[in-house]
């Protein structure tokens with residue numbers, strides 16, 4: 001094996017992983033897995049810590065306030081914690097990125113198996129009173145995991161955090177939804193409307209939602225796409241793939257209106273990770 005050098009790109013990547021909550025030991029392990037000599041990996045991670053990885057770097061781009069992937073250089077693969085995942089499609093406005101291979105089939109099945117016994121009719125945030133309510137626009141069944149509740153949930157959370165450079169602590173617990181034929185989620189915004197009575201209490205738990213990451217746990221036979229009606233985009237649900245989108249303010253101008261089209265044949269399982277501005281408690 002020849003001499004390996006710690007390039008500025010690698011330094012930046014390590015800093016991002018650490019900021020996203022990936023542990024130093026785990027980081028060294030995944031670098032070794034990717035072909036780095038252990039001595040070099042240890043040195044690079046130690047140096048990143050000395051450099052003060054917890055502070056925002058001076059070259060942080062203007063949109064650093066939003067989760068996003070480092071794909072401005074046109075790369076087709078992104079490091080997602082312990083694996084590289086392909087970038088399948090991107091859109092600037094609304095900001096949408098479709099990723100492949102976020103989970104393998106066994107990991108999808110493990111999440112479905114853990115969620116299945118805990119599913120109940122999905123609720124949405126109540127508009128005028130505190131709490132949530134059953135809504136005819138949302139005919140799926142759902143449940144929430146605690147953050148880090150199982151090994152696979154933790155892995156998915158680490159991958160998402162690394163992919164879009166957003167701390168694990170800013171993510172809500174993973175939601176799992178199941179749609180039977182005919183079930184849908186009519187178009188809506190995921191941010192909280194600040195004018196709603198219920199929003200004040202919700203916003204105290206970590207601020208606004210600024211991004212959504214949906215990961216498809218199976219492939220329905222027909223239907224079930226995630227749609228973005230403002231830009232006439234439909235993302236097909238394919239097992240292991242995921243769609244990320246962000247919104248910089250709680251406003252329709254973000255074009256982040258989206259829905260789950262009716263499932264026409266087979267069923268649909270999907271996991272949702274909502275990303276808050278701050279630490280979600």
Ligand code: PD2
Nearest residue numbers: 185225226258259260270272
């Ligand atoms: O299941 C979907 O495709 C979907 C669509 C819109 C999920 C959500 N929203 C959500 O969980 O917010």
Ligand code: ZN
Nearest residue numbers: 188189190258
């Ligand atoms: Zn949604």
